[in-house]
Amino acid sequence: MTSANLTRSEPAPSARRNVAKRVTAKVFVGGIPRGGTTMMLRLIGDHCGVYPWLGESSVVDTARLLWTNGRPNPACREQVEAFVTHTLRLALLEMQAWNAAREDIQGLLIPSREDVDRLACAVVDGAYEAASVRSSLLAACRALDEFLANYADLPVIAEKTPTNIFSFTHLCDDPSLHWVVSHREPFAVIASMRKRAGADPFADHWATLESCLGQYQRYAIRVIAALRSKRAIEAPYEAVCRDPDLLVRPLQEQLGRDETAGYSGNFVSAASDRDAWRSFDLQDLWLVRSITAPARRLLGYDSDYYGSEQDAVLEDYEGPEAFFAAPLDGAFESDTNPATRWIGDEARFAVFAPEGVHAISARLFCPSSLDLAEQSVTARDGLGRTVGQAALPIDKLTTLTIKLSDAAPAAVTKRGRLYLIRLNAGRAALPVASVLGNGDARVLAYMKTLWAPH
Known part of the structure; x- marks a missing residue:
């Protein structure tokens, strides 16, 4: 990557731990945005002997985007370098700093710009040197290992970015990677997205109901495919809130940890998403229900999940008034x-x-x-x-x-x-x-x- 695209800075001594030295395995958490990925990450860190990188790196999906429909174009390399640098700085510096200031997530680390820019260099180099999208993604994983090893205190690291799910089919057979796929009922997800859009400067793409629906559908398709493969641990948000061992024990088994320990903690609060639909007006309720119907059924959020009242509310609805x-x-x-x-x-x-x-x-x-x-x-x-x-x-x-x-x-x-x-x-x-x-x-x-x- 050309130095013109980078602004160098010294590492932040308080953030950089440099004790893991080498990452031996990773747990990727992906799934539907606002669908519980952060909670899953915290559970994994607290009960599976894994270091959780709190925040979202966006590294894997950025590498995937560079191979959309084929090898990245050499004529666009300068644009690609600027795009990757901007994307990783946004995720690892700006978003981390905003979340740390809000104190929504305790224990956030803000890496040095130098480390982030070095990571961006490695992602771009890996994409251009790769022979396939899979080899590009594996190169990005290695670059992410080197980056996270500077901050982690354990050799097994968990990283969560909802967009990780888009790379699942390319990476699911790698023995060093373990996958946790989170999903949630669509009305609760969309309500959370719209609430976040008004408060989060990085969530303006959730400003409309239609954009939220599009996001839900796009991710749900990939979540369903991942779960059908039987190569990922399913983590339904509401179910894991009720019983965290649904996630903790299978992952402990995969990682060879002590399964007898199970879950012991109190930061997970019981959640009930079954009534989230009540906050929607009639047309929005009908639209969400209609568009998400196939995905809802496959993920277990069918009419039995909601009960008969939702059906009764929509029984006499005649539909929108205009095209x-x-x-x-x-x-x-x-x-x-x-x-x-x-x-x-x-x-x-x-x-x-x-x-x-x-x-x-x-x-x-x-x-x-x-x-x-x-x-x-x-x-x-x-x-x-x-x-x-x-x-x-x-x-x-x-x-x-x-x-x-x-x-x-x-x-x-x-x-x-x-x-x-x-x-x-x-x-x-x-x-x-x-x-x-x-x-x-x-x-x-x-x-x-x-x-x-x-």
């Missing part, structure tokens, strides 16, 4: 034109179509600056079925139309139907690291207009 189309995930607002959105290689939308609306359309534009000879998009419904396709000639505005009779609705009311629509790119563009929200991800196109009814 709406809301981006859930993968559509990033343009700095220069709020009406225009960059869309990545995958973007998800919720569309409510009242009776009488039989089709929807959106206008797309693939600029020549993406250095693509051609581009195409495929639209899929909530079941993954193809419901629309379009070729995107370069530098020409193209309309993509979907006949709603071809799509499976996620929910039906007296006033209309709710659809979940996913757009996928046919080809990967060169990395455009300067595009907000994409890092080194390949960009598909501009979305000049959101979905409109026909």
Whole structure:
């Protein structure tokens, strides 16, 4: 990494312990944001003989992003270096300092900027030298080991970042890694996200219900896949609050610790998320319930979990009064034109179509600056079925139309139907690291207009 991108500083003597010398194993905690990852980390640190790095490093997912759809582009290396340095400084310095000032988490350490910048150098070098996304991630893990060994007092370290879950499939068979996957009921998660968005300068991406829903869905899909693999310890937030040994004992067994010790502590308070839905107005309640239904059922939050009252509240609900189309995930607002959105290689939308609306359309534009000879998009419904396709000639505005009779609705009311629509790119563009929200991800196109009814 070029020195122009770095600001050097001396290590903070009070923070740097330098006693672990060498990390022999790691516990990665990942899962749904606001879904209990911090509590799981504290439990692991208190009862499994593991050093918990309090806070979020973002190292693993940053390395994964550099390999989105392929090897990082050498022509963008300077942008990539700046992106990684900024991301790790934000997570390990700025967020750590903000959380330490709030005293939300006791025992936070703030590393030196020099150590963070050295870590960023290693992540970038590993990504460019790697032959695959897996080897890039393993290089990032080694860099994280060296970084954490400066602060830990035990050779086994636990690190929690919710985005760790996106690298699970690439790393789950590494014998030195142990995985804990946390999840929580969606109404409680979304309520917590929205509350946090008003108080946390790093949580403005949770400002709307739709963005919270998109985040929940995006993470829940990965959580379900990880749990199906049987290679992760499942940590349902509410259940672990009631019985911490659901997490402590399986991890003790994996780590070869004394299983007879079990949990002994009092910092875990009993939680009940079953009534979190009561704080939502009727339309938001219906929307969350409808969009999250498949994930909820697979994670154990079905109608039996909530009881009959929620069904009774929604029994006579007729649905929204007008058409709406809301981006859930993968559509990033343009700095220069709020009406225009960059869309990545995958973007998800919720569309409510009242009776009488039989089709929807959106206008797309693939600029020549993406250095693509051609581009195409495929639209899929909530079941993954193809419901629309379009070729995107370069530098020409193209309309993509979907006949709603071809799509499976996620929910039906007296006033209309709710659809979940996913757009996928046919080809990967060169990395455009300067595009907000994409890092080194390949960009598909501009979305000049959101979905409109026909």
